[in-house]
Structure formats: structure tokens, C-alpha cells
Amino acid sequence: MAYWLFKSEPDVWGWDKQVAKGEAGEEWDGVRNYQARNNMRAMKTGEKGFFYHSRTGLEIVGIVEVCAEAHPDSTTDDDRWECVDIRAVRPFEVPVTLEQIKAEPRLKDMVLVNNSRLSVQPVTADEWAIICDMGQTEP
DNA sequence: GCCAACGTTGGC
């Protein structure tokens, strides 16, 4: 079971919109980066990820789950780009900020800290547990 | 709003 992190600017696509999509979920489309795409190709239905607000949020606000594996991105005809569908599982009791993550020595190797520009990232099981704990939220 | 860091593109 792998864990992931999805990043979005809340002005463009935020947690509230994700929640509004309900059980059906929504395509995580628009990704035009090979590393991020490869991460999505590796995802399996039921795997979980953090939902992170970049730029104007800078915090992890909730947990999402993959509900459809990689398929062509409907926002482009370019067949290089694929995406998964994700649905909201639950919000964090307490959002975990980038500041807190940077301040936690056990999270110093997180992709979020070291390669903040990658929009779909892998998260280790340890990182997953630590951050859920910090957010006082069920893993 | 700025700018550093990064990824991609395209000419050679």
C-alpha cells in the first residue's frame, strides 16, 4: 500500500470542491509533468493521499483516496498525459502546515520539503503516520 | 508581486 500527496492551489481546485464531488470523485487532470504522471500510473485503487494547498494555503487539509486508476487525461488530446480520479475521504482535524513539516526532523526527507515543485508526490508509510498524528486524524 | 528553482523545448 503506497501513499501519495496531491498538490493544488486552493483558488484553482481546493479541498471544498473536492469534497463537493463526493463519492464519485474527480479527475486529477492537468498534470503536465512526467514524474507526476509516472506517480499516478503507479497508483492503485484504494490507495490514499494527502491533499495539500499550495501557494495560498501551505498546509495539508485532508485525505483523499484513488477511486480510478490512470486513464487518459480528458483535458488534452495529447496521449502522453494520464491521470487518476480521487475522492475526498476526510478532512484533517487540524491542518498540518508546511512550517510544521519543515520543523519536524523526521520529515526532513519528504519530497514536499526537497522538491516542492513536484505536484504529485510519493509519501512513505512513516511520513504518513507522523503527519496524520500531527493532524490528529485517523490514518 | 518577486524571484529562485526546476522542467521542457528547440536550435545547433
Added chain:
DNA sequence: GCCAACGTTGGC
């Protein structure tokens, strides 16, 4: 295949 130029991202 290299690398300069360019566009985009995202923290500050």
C-alpha cells in the same frame, strides 16, 4: 546529445 532560452511553479 548538448545546452541556452524560456515558461511555470510555489514559497516568501
